[in-house]
Structures are given as structure tokens and as C-alpha cells.
Amino acid sequence: MISARFHHVSLSVADLSAQEAWYGSAFGLTRVDERLELPEAGVRTVVLSNPSGLRVEFVERPGSSPAVHTDPFTATAVQTFTHLALHVPDLDVAFARLTAECGAAPVSSPGPGVTEDMRYAYVADPEGNLLELIGTSRP
Incomplete structure (x- = not known):
């Protein structure tokens, strides 16, 4: 077994x-x-982080083409990473802020998840990258 922990995700x-x-x-x-x-x-990158430990690398390459997904399930048609999942303290507040104030496109509204105390929603960032927002009654 290799001992590992998450370091960052990279978005083109x-x-x-x-x-x-x-x-x-x-x-x-x-x-x-x-x-x-x-x-x-022809590549520029930046790795950004926040105080809670989230780290994301952004890679810019001229001429790259966006992956366009109309819902989270169409993203699975290509064998690659399909979305970035983020646990948020209040799902409804996060979804409303991202879609109303930050310009994220709503993909699926907050709804129940598979786990009893889990709820989730999807939004797309300004370039169409899918973000899953997860809210639970547990931190």
C-alpha cells in the first residue's frame, strides 16, 4: 500500500x-x-489555495478547447476527471451565492444525495467546469 493524501486538482x-x-x-x-x-x-500555471486547505492548479494553454457538458452525467462519456466536488457548510447558501452573485451557471439545484444526511448540487464555473457542491449535517 502507498500512503497518500490529496494535494490538488488541476483545471485546464x-x-x-x-x-x-x-x-x-x-x-x-x-x-x-x-x-x-x-x-x-505555451503554458502558464498557478496553484491557488485557501485557509481551509483547498488547492487548485489552473493551467492555461492557448487553443485549448472547452469540454461542454449539459449535465453531470454527460461528463462521464469521456474517460477523465468529470468534476471537482467541494463540501460546503450550507449548500443552499453556497448554491445561491455562486449562481446569483458569482456568475456560476446552475446545472442541478440542491437535492437529496444517496447518503441519508447528504444533499448535493452542481454548478459550472464561467468556463463550464463542473463543480459539485456537497452539504451534509456533518462537517
Whole structure:
């Protein structure tokens, strides 16, 4: 067995600056842990984190194309990571803030999950990346 813990997730984005600003406002990802530019590869990256330990890397490569999904299940048609799941303290508040104030597109409204005390919802960030919001009665 290899002992491991989660480090970060990486999202390919079209506009690094815009996504950096959006995730900073939406989730408090304002601390820059790493920033790297590889001009020979045409790639710019930044790893951002927040005080609760969430870490996300954003990678910008000109000419990349977005993955467009109309719902969380169509995302599973391609064998890759399909969404970023985030536990939030209040699902209804988070969903409302992200969709009304931050400009996230609602994908599925808050509803019951499989686990008895779990509820979930999906939103898409400004570039269409799926985010699953999970709320439970447990922290």
C-alpha cells in the first residue's frame, strides 16, 4: 500500500487571470502557492489555495478547447476527471451565492444525495467546469 493524501486538482482553462479572480472571489483561493510560465510549451500555471486547505492548479494553454457538458452525467462519456466536488457548510447558501452573485451557471439545484444526511448540487464555473457542491449535517 502507498500512503497518500490529496494535494490538488488541476483545471485546464482558457483565461488564467479570469479564472484566478473568479475562484478567489467564489472560494477564497487567494494564496498563490506556485506560479510557472513555460513559454516554449505555451503554458502558464498557478496553484491557488485557501485557509481551509483547498488547492487548485489552473493551467492555461492557448487553443485549448472547452469540454461542454449539459449535465453531470454527460461528463462521464469521456474517460477523465468529470468534476471537482467541494463540501460546503450550507449548500443552499453556497448554491445561491455562486449562481446569483458569482456568475456560476446552475446545472442541478440542491437535492437529496444517496447518503441519508447528504444533499448535493452542481454548478459550472464561467468556463463550464463542473463543480459539485456537497452539504451534509456533518462537517
